[in-house]
Amino acid sequence: MNEAAGQFSTGVEAALAEAPRAPAFIVTLYGDVVEPRGGMLWMGSLIECCAVHGLNESLVRTAVSRLVGAGRLEGVRIGRKSYYRLSDAARGEFREAARLLFSPPAAPEDWLLCLSETLRETEPPAPWARLSPNVAMAPNNDDVAPLDGVLMRAKHLEGHGDLHALAHETWRLDEVALAYERFLERHSGLLDRLEGDAPLSPSVALALRLRLVHDYRHAALSDPRLPRAACPQDWPAERARQLFVSAYVGLSAPAEAFVGTQFLSPDGALAARNEETERRLFQLKREAAT
Template sequence: MDKPLKDILRLFQAEPSRTWSIVMTFFGDMVLPRGGSIGLSTLLSLFHAMDVGSGTVRTALSRLSADGWVERTRIGRNAYYCLSSRGMALSRDAEPRIYGTFSFKTQRKLRLAVASASVRSLVGDEAALVATRMREAGYTAFAPGAWLGVDDGNLPDGIFGLDVDGSQVAMQCLAAYFSLDDLARSYLRFEKIFSPLAKMCTDPAEQKGVFHQDGLSAVVARTLLIHEYRRIALRDPHLPEALMPSDWVGYRAQTLCATIYRALLPASEAWLTENGRGGDAGRLPAPAPAFYERFQEVREAQSGGFV
């Protein structure tokens, strides 16, 4: 394992345990496109490479199963895990916000989402679920029962969307409701952590080096990359470019993530093909063609193309 990846691992290990969250990232990024089911042995191999013990992984899986995010099946003595329907829906909803269908620079309309009286009357867990669904759809609350977002979000039942006047005054007024300072700090931290890895991935002398010789390291790097980027991207309202600073760090972070991801893809997918085991105790099926369209909009926006 090369130094940039070791440095990233040390940073993650210094933080409070988030094994369960990394498991969800791995499922959404690598398992779901390949049939959706993965053997416990494959998960343990991944986390062993991250210096995470098998007991910690099993505890995380038990928690996710108890909370209804994953399901377990047994074939003989082997255990296999897949996302539940709830977990699968969450992952599918998050995909476009992570992999670039919600491109930063696409000109999108702002929408005002308003809750019906029945939704506004919800309390407790039901109200919290609506709030979660709205965040997943890319909407930010700015008043009780009202949210702002872009035109791509799928709204829950009982929430109605209205196009916002595109005048400059209206746009500036609405922009005041979104605080970008914390988001910018998160993107800057992402850049600082992963820029050394990007340099290694795009160095011609390294492109056939460590990750091509060690596919498991590529899987680890890809998992940590998407895990960290996902945490930020799902908090980003992805406002139209007209509302954003011209030097918005989110643009650079998205390009950085896409560049590293594409560089890691061949070796990480080769490792999964060779070592991953699915619910039928066989090798994982190949990803569907749509899988390779991830970050496509970012690639098309880059004048020089991808490595």
């Protein structure tokens, strides 16, 4: 992957100069490349991929050890080579994250309210937010787990109260907006690069796609996905989503060709494409066309 590293000094690739945190980036790599292709990767391939992003072998091995200790990865030794896959517990989390990235649900139109005395004793999980000692509120997304107590649906009546101010204070929307803005700043040049005359090499395309996923995943997972009426008028989530979808689709053909030659499992090179990667790409293309 030295070719990719050598091209990071100019143009769009300059945005990749800042190295990501090793554990979080390894999680991104498994979610985007490894898990949909069978889930097991040789440590040497992992080290080579991370080196392009400024993460040396020592950092990678330490991060992998910590992920194993945290129950996120499992190691298998075959001969002299070590391979790692996601643990069963981590796979469920990855499926939910993949759904948010590749097939996100429509924005909710109303809210959930929960009235319960048990809220006085425990902090509700995100995106639930406590409004008073025994009242919590959450966007009515289909993946929001209900709390124990009296559960109700609620709809904001326009003109009654400042919903924007409530949402901004309760869910810290300024921090979410900043994550989206940073994503847009780092990756806004990708579309011009993809439309340019000089094609991206497969190694560079994969590196760019991994950082695209890494940064967008960070922003999207911090987003409580509130009803649009609760968000500021200049809410950057829509622009970030459009950039992610267009850039991911544009980078995928060369990126996946590189995966099919350079990423090794116990059975040989990972598949460049399979049913799961084609499904993800189909969903994004369909979204881009709407």
